[in-house]
Amino acid sequence: MADSHLQSSGTTPDEQPTERSQLAIYWLVIAFSAALGLLLRRYRFAFAVQSLLAHEALQAQARTDTLTGLLNRNGWNRQAARMFQYHRNRDRPLCAVFFDIDHFKRVNDTHGHAVGDRILVQLATAIRQHLPDGAVAARFGGEEFVVLLPAAELPTASTYAEAVRGGFATAARARGVRVSAGIARRRPSDSLSRLLRRADEGLYAAKAAGRDRVVVVE
Incomplete structure (x- = not known):
């Protein structure tokens, strides 16, 4: 009876995911999610800094005489x-x-x-x-x-x-x-x-x- 069940499922006990492998996969997913979140935060921070610098550059350009570099x-x-x-x-x-x-x-x-x-x-x-x-x-x-x-x-x-x-x-x-x-x-x-x-x-x-x-x- 047990043999017929194994044959019908197509797997053996050795092929079943172990508790250890499931735990490893779980922590891998957690680590990947954390790394992805960190990358996204860094990207948002870099984008905010870049936007601020671009705004300041435009403001400086609006205040500067383009020929001489002095204030306009x-x-x-x-x-x-x-x-x-x-x-x-x-x-x-x-x-x-x-x-x-x-x-x-x-x-x-x-x-x-x-x-x-x-x-x-x-x-x-x-x-x-x-x-x-x-x-x-x-x-x-x-x-x-x-x-x-x-x-x-x-x-x-x-x-x-x-x-x-x-x-x-x-x-x-x-x-x-x-x-x-x-x-x-x-x-x-x-x-x-x-x-x-x-x-x-x-x-x-x-x-x-x-x-x-x-x-x-x-």
């Missing part, structure tokens, strides 16, 4: 406002410096926009090379650049502007291009726009006085 007008507006508010609340000195390339339109008309772009990059490089820690620099528009120097008095700002002017003159000597600058220090009654307006007045005074110079507005 939008990026400047945010950072300059925060810096100005910080220094005004603590009654600390703050200077604004405007730079403008002399006769830049003539450069573009004579040598072409590719040369003009290289000259813009040369000025941005000079601005960045001498930039103190914590300062904010931007391409304000066209050939005009602006810098906020934190905790700086007028002599410090003037030294910085002269260093940029000299560095740029050396870099652009092949074309004989120069730069003018205007400087103003924050007054207690100043808003950011008033501070920038006075620095811009210094820039126009430098242009009117013959260009290739730095003018400080007291």
Whole structure:
């Protein structure tokens, strides 16, 4: 009777899964599930980090001038406002410096926009090379650049502007291009726009006085 049962089932007792093999399969499934769960968690974490980095890269791109690598007008507006508010609340000195390339339109008309772009990059490089820690620099528009120097008095700002002017003159000597600058220090009654307006007045005074110079507005 037992033999006929074994023949009908097609298996022998030795072929039946043992309790040990079943337990091994069980733990193998558990280990595989745990490993798969860990991989999925790592994937989700990596995806979240990648998404965050991509978002930050887009945000940085939106704040950066693509030609010079300095802040653009939008990026400047945010950072300059925060810096100005910080220094005004603590009654600390703050200077604004405007730079403008002399006769830049003539450069573009004579040598072409590719040369003009290289000259813009040369000025941005000079601005960045001498930039103190914590300062904010931007391409304000066209050939005009602006810098906020934190905790700086007028002599410090003037030294910085002269260093940029000299560095740029050396870099652009092949074309004989120069730069003018205007400087103003924050007054207690100043808003950011008033501070920038006075620095811009210094820039126009430098242009009117013959260009290739730095003018400080007291």
